[in-house]
Amino acid sequence: MHDLIDRLESRYRWSSLDCEGVTWRWLDTAGHGPAVILLPGSVGDAAMFVRTILSAGERMRLIAITYPELPDPRRLSAGLKAVCEHLGLPPAVVVGSSFAAWWIQFFALHYPEQVRKLVIGNGFTDGSDLAANPLFDAAWVGSVSPQALHATWLERVQKTPVSPLQQLQKLMLEQRQSPENLYARFLGVVKAQACPELPVASKDIVVLDCLDDPLIPPAAQERLRMRYPNSRHVRLPSGGHYPHVLNPDRYEGVLLDVAFE
Template identity: 30%
Template structure:
Protein backbone atom coordinates (compact mmCIF):
# COMPACT_ATOMS: atom_id res chain seq x y z
CA UNK A 1 0.00 0.00 0.00
CA UNK A 2 1.53 3.41 -0.95
CA UNK A 3 1.78 4.93 2.52
CA UNK A 4 4.75 7.08 3.48
CA UNK A 5 5.60 8.56 6.90
CA UNK A 6 5.65 12.34 6.48
CA UNK A 7 5.13 15.02 9.14
CA UNK A 8 4.29 12.26 11.65
CA UNK A 9 1.42 11.02 9.48
CA UNK A 10 1.10 7.84 7.45
CA UNK A 11 0.22 9.61 4.21
CA UNK A 12 -1.61 7.52 1.61
CA UNK A 13 -0.90 8.67 -1.94
CA UNK A 14 -1.16 7.52 -5.51
CA UNK A 15 1.27 8.48 -8.27
CA UNK A 16 0.45 7.78 -11.91
CA UNK A 17 4.19 7.86 -12.65
CA UNK A 18 5.96 8.66 -15.86
CA UNK A 19 8.31 11.44 -16.93
CA UNK A 20 5.67 14.06 -17.71
CA UNK A 21 5.16 17.32 -15.77
CA UNK A 22 3.78 16.74 -12.28
CA UNK A 23 0.28 17.70 -11.14
CA UNK A 24 -0.39 17.51 -7.38
CA UNK A 25 -4.10 17.33 -6.46
CA UNK A 26 -5.76 17.89 -3.06
CA UNK A 27 -9.33 16.64 -2.51
CA UNK A 28 -12.39 18.18 -0.88
CA UNK A 29 -14.13 17.66 2.47
CA UNK A 30 -15.31 14.09 3.13
CA UNK A 31 -13.73 12.98 -0.14
CA UNK A 32 -10.35 11.38 -0.82
CA UNK A 33 -7.88 11.11 -3.68
CA UNK A 34 -10.22 8.84 -5.61
CA UNK A 35 -12.35 11.83 -6.52
CA UNK A 36 -9.71 12.62 -9.15
CA UNK A 37 -9.97 9.26 -10.94
CA UNK A 38 -11.53 10.94 -14.03
CA UNK A 39 -8.62 13.37 -14.23
CA UNK A 40 -5.99 10.63 -13.91
CA UNK A 41 -7.67 8.71 -16.72
CA UNK A 42 -7.64 11.79 -18.97
CA UNK A 43 -4.22 13.22 -18.12
CA UNK A 44 -1.86 10.28 -17.55
CA UNK A 45 0.63 9.35 -18.88
CA UNK A 46 1.18 12.75 -20.55
CA UNK A 47 1.16 14.22 -17.05
CA UNK A 48 2.31 12.66 -13.78
CA UNK A 49 -0.74 12.96 -11.53
CA UNK A 50 -0.16 12.68 -7.77
CA UNK A 51 -2.98 12.75 -5.22
CA UNK A 52 -3.05 12.05 -1.50
CA UNK A 53 -5.64 11.49 1.21
CA UNK A 54 -5.59 14.43 3.63
CA UNK A 55 -5.37 13.94 7.39
CA UNK A 56 -8.56 12.44 8.78
CA UNK A 57 -9.77 11.26 5.36
CA UNK A 58 -9.56 8.15 3.25
CA UNK A 59 -6.66 5.77 3.82
CA UNK A 60 -4.18 8.16 5.44
CA UNK A 61 -3.05 7.11 8.93
CA UNK A 62 -3.73 10.36 10.78
CA UNK A 63 -2.21 10.92 14.23
CA UNK A 64 -5.53 12.10 15.68
CA UNK A 65 -4.32 15.63 16.49
CA UNK A 66 -5.93 18.90 15.32
CA UNK A 67 -4.43 20.36 12.15
CA UNK A 68 -4.72 23.42 9.95
CA UNK A 69 -4.75 24.01 6.21
CA UNK A 70 -1.09 25.00 6.52
CA UNK A 71 -0.37 21.54 7.93
CA UNK A 72 -2.15 20.10 4.89
CA UNK A 73 -0.05 22.33 2.64
CA UNK A 74 3.11 21.10 4.37
CA UNK A 75 1.98 17.51 3.76
CA UNK A 76 1.65 18.20 0.04
CA UNK A 77 5.12 19.74 -0.13
CA UNK A 78 6.60 16.89 1.93
CA UNK A 79 5.10 14.45 -0.56
CA UNK A 80 6.72 16.30 -3.47
CA UNK A 81 10.02 16.20 -1.57
CA UNK A 82 9.63 12.47 -0.99
CA UNK A 83 9.07 11.94 -4.72
CA UNK A 84 11.97 14.20 -5.68
CA UNK A 85 9.78 16.73 -7.51
CA UNK A 86 11.09 20.31 -7.18
CA UNK A 87 8.11 22.01 -8.82
CA UNK A 88 4.57 20.98 -9.82
CA UNK A 89 1.26 22.30 -10.98
CA UNK A 90 -0.81 22.30 -7.78
CA UNK A 91 -4.56 21.86 -7.76
CA UNK A 92 -7.42 21.26 -5.39
CA UNK A 93 -11.16 20.99 -5.09
CA UNK A 94 -13.05 22.93 -2.37
CA UNK A 95 -11.12 22.27 0.88
CA UNK A 96 -8.30 20.98 -1.31
CA UNK A 97 -8.41 24.30 -3.16
CA UNK A 98 -7.96 26.12 0.16
CA UNK A 99 -4.90 23.92 0.65
CA UNK A 100 -3.60 24.63 -2.87
CA UNK A 101 -3.85 28.40 -2.34
CA UNK A 102 -1.86 28.11 0.88
CA UNK A 103 0.79 26.02 -0.84
CA UNK A 104 1.10 28.79 -3.43
CA UNK A 105 1.38 31.45 -0.70
CA UNK A 106 3.83 29.62 1.56
CA UNK A 107 5.90 27.76 -1.06
CA UNK A 108 5.63 29.88 -4.25
CA UNK A 109 8.85 28.49 -5.71
CA UNK A 110 7.32 25.00 -5.74
CA UNK A 111 4.20 25.95 -7.72
CA UNK A 112 4.35 26.12 -11.50
CA UNK A 113 0.63 26.82 -11.93
CA UNK A 114 -2.66 26.49 -10.03
CA UNK A 115 -5.80 24.48 -10.81
CA UNK A 116 -8.67 25.59 -8.55
CA UNK A 117 -11.99 23.77 -8.49
CA UNK A 118 -15.12 24.84 -6.59
CA UNK A 119 -13.17 26.86 -4.05
CA UNK A 120 -12.66 30.34 -2.63
CA UNK A 121 -10.15 32.63 -0.96
CA UNK A 122 -12.48 33.96 1.73
CA UNK A 123 -13.74 32.63 5.04
CA UNK A 124 -17.36 31.57 5.39
CA UNK A 125 -19.93 33.95 6.84
CA UNK A 126 -20.57 33.43 10.54
CA UNK A 127 -24.05 31.94 9.96
CA UNK A 128 -22.49 29.34 7.64
CA UNK A 129 -19.86 28.48 10.24
CA UNK A 130 -22.56 28.12 12.88
CA UNK A 131 -24.30 25.62 10.61
CA UNK A 132 -21.08 23.66 10.10
CA UNK A 133 -20.51 23.50 13.85
CA UNK A 134 -24.03 22.20 14.38
CA UNK A 135 -23.41 19.49 11.80
CA UNK A 136 -20.10 18.68 13.53
CA UNK A 137 -21.78 18.29 16.91
CA UNK A 138 -24.56 16.07 15.50
CA UNK A 139 -22.24 13.71 13.61
CA UNK A 140 -22.45 10.23 15.09
CA UNK A 141 -25.92 10.80 16.52
CA UNK A 142 -28.36 8.06 15.40
CA UNK A 143 -30.59 9.35 12.62
CA UNK A 144 -28.90 12.74 12.38
CA UNK A 145 -25.80 11.38 10.66
CA UNK A 146 -27.81 9.84 7.83
CA UNK A 147 -29.76 13.07 7.34
CA UNK A 148 -26.46 14.98 7.13
CA UNK A 149 -25.11 12.51 4.58
CA UNK A 150 -28.17 12.74 2.36
CA UNK A 151 -28.06 16.54 2.46
CA UNK A 152 -24.34 16.59 1.65
CA UNK A 153 -24.86 14.14 -1.21
CA UNK A 154 -27.17 16.56 -2.99
CA UNK A 155 -24.92 19.54 -2.35
CA UNK A 156 -21.67 17.83 -3.35
CA UNK A 157 -22.73 15.35 -6.03
CA UNK A 158 -26.06 16.73 -7.22
CA UNK A 159 -28.16 14.15 -9.05
CA UNK A 160 -25.13 12.08 -10.05
CA UNK A 161 -25.63 8.27 -9.99
CA UNK A 162 -22.23 7.91 -8.27
CA UNK A 163 -23.78 8.75 -4.88
CA UNK A 164 -23.87 5.27 -3.41
CA UNK A 165 -20.24 4.32 -2.95
CA UNK A 166 -19.27 7.78 -1.72
CA UNK A 167 -22.08 7.76 0.83
CA UNK A 168 -20.90 4.39 2.11
CA UNK A 169 -17.44 5.87 2.68
CA UNK A 170 -18.88 8.89 4.48
CA UNK A 171 -20.82 6.63 6.84
CA UNK A 172 -17.54 5.08 7.97
CA UNK A 173 -16.06 8.43 9.06
CA UNK A 174 -15.34 8.34 12.82
CA UNK A 175 -16.55 11.20 14.99
CA UNK A 176 -13.00 12.33 15.87
CA UNK A 177 -12.00 12.53 12.21
CA UNK A 178 -15.18 14.39 11.26
CA UNK A 179 -14.65 16.93 14.05
CA UNK A 180 -10.99 17.59 13.19
CA UNK A 181 -11.59 17.85 9.45
CA UNK A 182 -14.60 20.16 9.71
CA UNK A 183 -12.71 22.35 12.21
CA UNK A 184 -9.93 22.56 9.62
CA UNK A 185 -12.54 23.84 7.19
CA UNK A 186 -14.41 26.23 9.50
CA UNK A 187 -11.40 27.79 11.24
CA UNK A 188 -9.43 28.69 8.11
CA UNK A 189 -7.97 32.15 7.70
CA UNK A 190 -8.97 34.71 5.08
CA UNK A 191 -6.37 34.76 2.29
CA UNK A 192 -8.31 37.03 -0.09
CA UNK A 193 -6.12 40.07 0.76
CA UNK A 194 -3.01 38.02 -0.12
CA UNK A 195 -4.12 36.55 -3.45
CA UNK A 196 -2.28 39.30 -5.31
CA UNK A 197 0.97 37.65 -4.15
CA UNK A 198 0.22 34.58 -6.29
CA UNK A 199 1.72 35.35 -9.68
CA UNK A 200 1.71 31.92 -11.35
CA UNK A 201 -0.80 30.97 -14.08
CA UNK A 202 -4.14 29.70 -12.77
CA UNK A 203 -7.38 28.21 -14.04
CA UNK A 204 -10.62 28.25 -12.03
CA UNK A 205 -13.49 25.76 -12.44
CA UNK A 206 -16.92 26.14 -10.81
CA UNK A 207 -20.28 24.43 -11.15
CA UNK A 208 -23.23 26.65 -12.00
CA UNK A 209 -25.44 24.76 -9.50
CA UNK A 210 -22.94 24.79 -6.62
CA UNK A 211 -24.83 25.61 -3.41
CA UNK A 212 -21.85 25.01 -1.11
CA UNK A 213 -19.69 27.76 -2.61
CA UNK A 214 -21.56 30.13 -4.96
CA UNK A 215 -20.45 30.50 -8.57
CA UNK A 216 -19.75 34.17 -7.82
CA UNK A 217 -16.94 33.14 -5.46
CA UNK A 218 -15.23 31.22 -8.24
CA UNK A 219 -15.58 34.27 -10.48
CA UNK A 220 -14.12 36.50 -7.77
CA UNK A 221 -11.18 34.13 -7.32
CA UNK A 222 -10.51 34.26 -11.06
CA UNK A 223 -10.66 38.06 -11.15
CA UNK A 224 -8.46 38.47 -8.04
CA UNK A 225 -5.60 36.12 -8.95
CA UNK A 226 -3.16 38.12 -11.12
CA UNK A 227 -2.13 35.08 -13.15
CA UNK A 228 -5.58 33.58 -13.67
CA UNK A 229 -5.95 32.91 -17.38
CA UNK A 230 -9.35 31.26 -17.60
CA UNK A 231 -12.62 30.76 -15.72
CA UNK A 232 -14.62 27.66 -16.65
CA UNK A 233 -18.23 27.42 -15.49
CA UNK A 234 -19.59 23.88 -15.54
CA UNK A 235 -23.29 23.93 -16.50
CA UNK A 236 -25.55 21.91 -14.21
CA UNK A 237 -22.72 20.83 -11.90
CA UNK A 238 -23.00 20.90 -8.12
CA UNK A 239 -19.91 21.11 -5.89
CA UNK A 240 -17.74 18.22 -7.13
CA UNK A 241 -17.82 19.30 -10.76
CA UNK A 242 -14.59 17.52 -11.70
CA UNK A 243 -16.04 14.20 -10.52
CA UNK A 244 -19.57 14.51 -11.90
CA UNK A 245 -18.82 16.42 -15.12
CA UNK A 246 -15.32 15.37 -16.24
CA UNK A 247 -16.31 15.67 -19.89
CA UNK A 248 -16.59 19.45 -19.34
CA UNK A 249 -13.64 19.87 -16.95
CA UNK A 250 -10.96 17.69 -18.54
CA UNK A 251 -10.54 19.29 -22.01
CA UNK A 252 -9.82 22.85 -20.76
CA UNK A 253 -7.72 21.38 -17.92
CA UNK A 254 -5.58 19.49 -20.41
CA UNK A 255 -5.25 22.59 -22.59
CA UNK A 256 -4.20 24.68 -19.56
CA UNK A 257 -1.62 22.12 -18.41
CA UNK A 258 -0.06 21.91 -21.86
CA UNK A 259 0.25 25.70 -22.00
CA UNK A 260 1.64 26.01 -18.46
CA UNK A 261 4.30 23.28 -18.39
Protein backbone atom coordinates in the same frame (compact mmCIF):
# COMPACT_ATOMS: atom_id res chain seq x y z
CA MET B 1 -18.61 3.31 -8.94
CA HIS B 2 -17.29 0.24 -7.11
CA ASP B 3 -16.12 -1.12 -10.47
CA LEU B 4 -14.28 2.10 -11.29
CA ILE B 5 -12.56 2.17 -7.90
CA ASP B 6 -11.58 -1.48 -8.31
CA ARG B 7 -10.07 -0.69 -11.72
CA LEU B 8 -8.22 2.28 -10.26
CA GLU B 9 -6.71 0.34 -7.37
CA SER B 10 -5.79 -2.62 -9.54
CA ARG B 11 -3.89 -0.30 -11.90
CA TYR B 12 -2.19 1.97 -9.36
CA ARG B 13 -0.72 1.18 -5.96
CA TRP B 14 -1.27 3.25 -2.83
CA SER B 15 1.84 4.74 -1.21
CA SER B 16 2.12 6.52 2.12
CA LEU B 17 4.33 8.79 4.19
CA ASP B 18 4.18 9.50 7.91
CA CYS B 19 4.80 13.16 8.66
CA GLU B 20 4.55 14.82 12.08
CA GLY B 21 2.38 12.06 13.51
CA VAL B 22 -0.12 11.78 10.64
CA THR B 23 -0.21 9.73 7.44
CA TRP B 24 -0.40 10.97 3.86
CA ARG B 25 -1.51 8.51 1.16
CA TRP B 26 -1.47 8.83 -2.59
CA LEU B 27 -1.81 7.18 -5.97
CA ASP B 28 0.88 8.04 -8.53
CA THR B 29 0.17 7.20 -12.17
CA ALA B 30 3.83 7.72 -13.12
CA GLY B 31 2.66 9.06 -16.48
CA HIS B 32 5.23 10.62 -18.80
CA GLY B 33 3.62 14.06 -18.91
CA PRO B 34 3.77 17.01 -16.49
CA ALA B 35 3.34 16.42 -12.76
CA VAL B 36 -0.17 17.29 -11.53
CA ILE B 37 -1.17 16.99 -7.86
CA LEU B 38 -4.88 16.36 -7.20
CA LEU B 39 -6.39 17.11 -3.77
CA PRO B 40 -10.05 16.38 -2.92
CA GLY B 41 -12.44 18.53 -0.92
CA SER B 42 -14.13 17.78 2.39
CA VAL B 43 -15.83 14.54 1.38
CA GLY B 44 -13.77 11.63 0.14
CA ASP B 45 -10.22 10.51 -0.49
CA ALA B 46 -7.95 10.71 -3.53
CA ALA B 47 -10.16 8.26 -5.42
CA MET B 48 -12.73 11.04 -5.81
CA PHE B 49 -10.68 11.78 -8.95
CA VAL B 50 -11.16 8.23 -10.27
CA ARG B 51 -12.52 9.30 -13.67
CA THR B 52 -9.69 11.78 -14.27
CA ILE B 53 -7.00 9.35 -13.15
CA LEU B 54 -8.23 6.45 -15.29
CA SER B 55 -8.67 8.66 -18.34
CA ALA B 56 -5.61 10.92 -18.20
CA GLY B 57 -3.14 9.12 -15.95
CA GLU B 58 -0.88 8.10 -18.82
CA ARG B 59 -0.80 11.56 -20.44
CA MET B 60 0.08 13.35 -17.20
CA ARG B 61 1.82 12.22 -14.04
CA LEU B 62 -1.19 12.46 -11.76
CA ILE B 63 -0.51 12.25 -8.02
CA ALA B 64 -3.88 12.05 -6.25
CA ILE B 65 -3.46 12.58 -2.53
CA THR B 66 -5.52 11.68 0.54
CA TYR B 67 -4.47 14.19 3.17
CA PRO B 68 -4.80 13.55 6.92
CA GLU B 69 -7.22 14.88 9.53
CA LEU B 70 -5.75 18.38 9.86
CA PRO B 71 -7.74 21.64 9.71
CA ASP B 72 -4.60 23.82 9.84
CA PRO B 73 -3.42 25.05 6.41
CA ARG B 74 0.16 25.47 7.64
CA ARG B 75 0.44 21.83 8.70
CA LEU B 76 -1.32 20.66 5.56
CA SER B 77 1.06 22.72 3.45
CA ALA B 78 4.12 21.39 5.29
CA GLY B 79 2.87 17.83 4.86
CA LEU B 80 2.29 18.29 1.15
CA LYS B 81 5.78 19.75 0.82
CA ALA B 82 7.16 16.64 2.54
CA VAL B 83 5.32 14.41 0.06
CA CYS B 84 6.69 16.43 -2.87
CA GLU B 85 10.22 16.10 -1.49
CA HIS B 86 9.73 12.37 -0.85
CA LEU B 87 8.68 11.90 -4.48
CA GLY B 88 11.36 14.22 -5.83
CA LEU B 89 8.75 16.23 -7.71
CA PRO B 90 9.68 19.23 -9.83
CA PRO B 91 7.44 22.30 -9.59
CA ALA B 92 3.98 20.87 -10.25
CA VAL B 93 0.48 21.84 -11.24
CA VAL B 94 -1.29 21.83 -7.86
CA VAL B 95 -5.05 21.28 -8.11
CA GLY B 96 -7.40 21.60 -5.14
CA SER B 97 -11.15 21.05 -4.92
CA SER B 98 -13.34 22.90 -2.40
CA PHE B 99 -11.59 22.79 1.02
CA ALA B 100 -8.33 21.82 -0.66
CA ALA B 101 -8.79 24.72 -3.11
CA TRP B 102 -8.62 26.98 -0.06
CA TRP B 103 -5.61 25.47 1.68
CA ILE B 104 -3.46 25.00 -1.44
CA GLN B 105 -3.35 28.79 -1.57
CA PHE B 106 -1.34 28.59 1.65
CA PHE B 107 0.86 25.91 0.09
CA ALA B 108 1.61 28.35 -2.71
CA LEU B 109 2.20 31.10 -0.13
CA HIS B 110 4.78 29.11 1.84
CA TYR B 111 6.32 27.00 -0.94
CA PRO B 112 5.98 28.93 -4.22
CA GLU B 113 9.04 27.16 -5.61
CA GLN B 114 7.01 23.93 -5.66
CA VAL B 115 4.14 25.42 -7.71
CA ARG B 116 4.27 25.64 -11.50
CA LYS B 117 0.53 26.30 -11.78
CA LEU B 118 -2.19 26.63 -9.13
CA VAL B 119 -5.74 25.49 -9.92
CA ILE B 120 -8.28 26.69 -7.34
CA GLY B 121 -11.34 24.56 -8.11
CA ASN B 122 -14.84 25.19 -6.71
CA GLY B 123 -13.22 27.07 -3.87
CA PHE B 124 -13.95 29.91 -1.48
CA THR B 125 -12.13 32.84 0.10
CA ASP B 126 -12.88 32.21 3.77
CA GLY B 127 -15.42 30.51 6.02
CA SER B 128 -17.95 33.32 5.73
CA ASP B 129 -18.64 32.28 2.12
CA LEU B 130 -20.40 29.12 3.35
CA ALA B 131 -21.72 30.34 6.70
CA ALA B 132 -25.32 30.65 5.45
CA ASN B 133 -25.45 26.89 4.82
CA PRO B 134 -26.60 25.14 8.05
CA LEU B 135 -24.22 22.25 7.35
CA PHE B 136 -21.29 24.68 7.49
CA ASP B 137 -22.53 26.67 10.49
CA ALA B 138 -19.51 27.29 12.72
CA ALA B 139 -21.48 26.93 15.96
CA TRP B 140 -22.89 23.56 14.90
CA VAL B 141 -19.55 22.21 13.65
CA GLY B 142 -17.86 23.41 16.83
CA SER B 143 -20.38 21.67 19.11
CA VAL B 144 -21.00 18.37 17.31
CA SER B 145 -18.84 15.26 17.61
CA PRO B 146 -16.94 13.87 14.62
CA GLN B 147 -19.17 10.80 14.73
CA ALA B 148 -22.37 12.86 14.68
CA LEU B 149 -21.15 15.09 11.83
CA HIS B 150 -20.14 12.03 9.81
CA ALA B 151 -23.51 10.39 10.47
CA THR B 152 -25.35 13.56 9.41
CA TRP B 153 -23.52 13.71 6.11
CA LEU B 154 -23.91 10.00 5.44
CA GLU B 155 -27.65 10.23 6.06
CA ARG B 156 -27.85 13.27 3.79
CA VAL B 157 -26.06 11.41 0.99
CA GLN B 158 -28.14 8.26 1.46
CA LYS B 159 -31.34 10.26 1.00
CA THR B 160 -30.33 11.93 -2.27
CA PRO B 161 -31.31 10.36 -5.61
CA VAL B 162 -29.03 7.62 -6.87
CA SER B 163 -26.40 9.01 -9.23
CA PRO B 164 -22.66 8.48 -9.87
CA LEU B 165 -21.84 11.27 -7.39
CA GLN B 166 -24.24 9.91 -4.77
CA GLN B 167 -22.77 6.42 -5.11
CA LEU B 168 -19.21 7.72 -4.89
CA GLN B 169 -19.89 9.86 -1.81
CA LYS B 170 -21.78 7.00 -0.18
CA LEU B 171 -18.84 4.67 -0.77
CA MET B 172 -16.43 7.21 0.65
CA LEU B 173 -18.42 7.86 3.82
CA GLU B 174 -19.37 4.24 4.47
CA GLN B 175 -16.00 2.63 3.79
CA ARG B 176 -13.13 5.01 3.20
CA GLN B 177 -13.31 8.27 5.17
CA SER B 178 -13.22 8.30 8.96
CA PRO B 179 -15.36 10.63 11.08
CA GLU B 180 -12.19 12.30 12.34
CA ASN B 181 -10.98 13.05 8.83
CA LEU B 182 -14.31 14.47 7.68
CA TYR B 183 -14.66 16.53 10.85
CA ALA B 184 -11.17 18.05 10.54
CA ARG B 185 -11.97 19.23 7.02
CA PHE B 186 -15.27 20.79 8.06
CA LEU B 187 -13.55 22.48 10.99
CA GLY B 188 -10.99 23.82 8.54
CA VAL B 189 -13.75 25.23 6.34
CA VAL B 190 -15.66 27.06 9.06
CA LYS B 191 -12.46 28.49 10.59
CA ALA B 192 -10.94 29.43 7.23
CA GLN B 193 -9.30 32.83 6.91
CA ALA B 194 -8.40 34.49 3.62
CA CYS B 195 -4.92 33.70 2.37
CA PRO B 196 -2.50 36.63 2.08
CA GLU B 197 -1.33 37.75 -1.35
CA LEU B 198 0.55 34.99 -3.13
CA PRO B 199 4.12 35.21 -4.44
CA VAL B 200 2.90 33.45 -7.60
CA ALA B 201 2.42 35.16 -10.97
CA SER B 202 -1.22 35.78 -11.91
CA LYS B 203 -0.68 33.93 -15.21
CA ASP B 204 0.08 30.80 -13.19
CA ILE B 205 -3.19 30.85 -11.22
CA VAL B 206 -6.46 29.35 -12.50
CA VAL B 207 -9.78 29.91 -10.71
CA LEU B 208 -12.22 27.20 -11.79
CA ASP B 209 -15.92 27.17 -10.92
CA CYS B 210 -19.26 25.85 -12.21
CA LEU B 211 -22.46 27.74 -12.92
CA ASP B 212 -24.53 25.08 -11.18
CA ASP B 213 -22.43 24.69 -8.02
CA PRO B 214 -24.99 24.12 -5.22
CA LEU B 215 -22.54 24.82 -2.36
CA ILE B 216 -20.58 27.92 -3.42
CA PRO B 217 -22.99 30.86 -3.92
CA PRO B 218 -22.49 33.10 -6.96
CA ALA B 219 -21.38 35.99 -4.75
CA ALA B 220 -18.69 33.79 -3.18
CA GLN B 221 -17.53 32.67 -6.62
CA GLU B 222 -17.23 36.27 -7.70
CA ARG B 223 -15.41 37.20 -4.51
CA LEU B 224 -12.79 34.51 -5.14
CA ARG B 225 -12.33 35.52 -8.78
CA MET B 226 -11.86 39.14 -7.74
CA ARG B 227 -9.20 38.07 -5.26
CA TYR B 228 -7.22 36.93 -8.29
CA PRO B 229 -8.43 39.46 -10.88
CA ASN B 230 -5.65 38.92 -13.40
CA SER B 231 -5.58 35.15 -13.21
CA ARG B 232 -7.22 32.77 -15.68
CA HIS B 233 -10.91 32.32 -14.86
CA VAL B 234 -12.62 29.16 -16.12
CA ARG B 235 -16.36 28.73 -15.62
CA LEU B 236 -17.94 25.43 -16.63
CA PRO B 237 -21.65 25.47 -17.49
CA SER B 238 -22.18 22.26 -15.51
CA GLY B 239 -20.34 20.11 -13.01
CA GLY B 240 -21.91 21.19 -9.73
CA HIS B 241 -19.44 21.12 -6.87
CA TYR B 242 -17.65 18.08 -8.30
CA PRO B 243 -16.84 18.65 -11.99
CA HIS B 244 -14.26 15.82 -11.87
CA VAL B 245 -17.25 13.52 -11.25
CA LEU B 246 -20.14 15.29 -13.02
CA ASN B 247 -18.38 16.86 -16.01
CA PRO B 248 -15.18 14.81 -16.27
CA ASP B 249 -14.42 15.47 -19.94
CA ARG B 250 -14.47 19.26 -19.57
CA TYR B 251 -12.58 19.04 -16.26
CA GLU B 252 -9.91 16.84 -17.79
CA GLY B 253 -9.65 19.25 -20.71
CA VAL B 254 -8.93 22.14 -18.36
CA LEU B 255 -6.19 20.17 -16.59
CA LEU B 256 -4.60 19.13 -19.88
CA ASP B 257 -4.61 22.73 -21.13
CA VAL B 258 -3.02 24.00 -17.91
CA ALA B 259 -0.49 21.18 -17.61
CA PHE B 260 0.79 21.47 -21.17
CA GLU B 261 0.93 25.29 -21.37
